[in-house]
Amino acid sequence: MEKRRTYRGVAAVWYALSLTVILGLIGLSIDIGHSMYVAQQLQHGADAAALAGAQLVRDDLALARLAAMDVAQRNLVANQPLILADNQFNDFSGDIVVGRYDQKTGQFDPDSPAPNAVKVVARKTADSANGEAPLFFGQLFGISSVGF
Numbered sequence: 192m193e194k195r196r197t198y199r200g201v202a203a204v205w206y207a208l209s210l211t212v213i214l215g216l217i218g219l220s221i222d223i224g225h226s227m228y229v230a231q232q233l234q235h236g237a238d239a240a241a242l243a244g245a246q247l248v249r250d251d252l253a254l255a256r257l258a259a260m261d262v263a264q265r266n267l268v269a270n271q272p273l274i275l276a277d278n279q280f281n282d283f284s285g286d287i288v289v290g291r292y293d294q295k296t297g298q299f300d301p302d303s304p305a306p307n308a309v310k311v312v313a314r315k316t317a318d319s320a321n322g323e324a325p326l327f328f329g330q331l332f333g334i335s336s337v338g339f
Contacts, residue, residue, distance in 0.1 A: 218328030229269050229315065229324040230339050236266035236273040237313035244287065244309030252289050252306065259287050259311055273313055274320035287311055315339045 244259035256277050263273040278285030283301050288310040291303030299310055315321045316338035323336035 215328075218331070222326045222329050225327065226324060226337055226339075232266070232268040233273070233313040233315055233339055236263050236268055237311040239263070239266055240273075240275060240287070240313070241309050241311040244289070244311065245307075248289055248306050248309050255289060255309055256287050259309055263311070263313065268313070268315060268321060269324050271321065275311065275313065276320065285312075286314070 240259040240263040243262035244255040247255040247258050256279075260275050260277060263275045266273045275286040278287045281289055281301055288299075288301050289306045290299050290301035290308060290310065291306050292299050292308035299308065301310075313321075315324050317323050323338045325336050326334060329335060329337070
């Protein structure tokens with residue numbers, strides 16, 4: 192007499208495994224989408240701050256920096272105001288850099304005596320005033336935030 196194999200419960204196991212993978216992929220896509228949205232908010236805040244600073248850069252450099260910081264704070268990134276460091280020494284790697292932009296060459300010179308532009312770099316990193324962007328489902332895998 193032959194013994195028949197029974198496959199009871201196999202469908203439930205496959206369903207549980209598939210559901211876990213699908214939920215993981217959904218969580219990953221939500222975190223990636225949110226991260227892209229935060230990056231876009233950073234870009235919008237930086238653009239607005241640079242435009243505000245550029246309006247005043249030929250008149251008063253200190254006012255141009257203040258205008259850039261003020262407009263940046265009015266922009267929310269991950270539901271928090273965007274904070275920029277004023278970079279008074281005009282370090283090229285700073286958040287707000289005042290300099291001269293040459294349209295012909297596409298070069299930005301922070302050491303120019305006659306500035307006409309403001310470069311703003313908005314960051315959301317662990318060492319910035321804004322901190323890193325939180326993740327929703329990454330916490331399940333031990334990653335609670337991501338930096339930009």
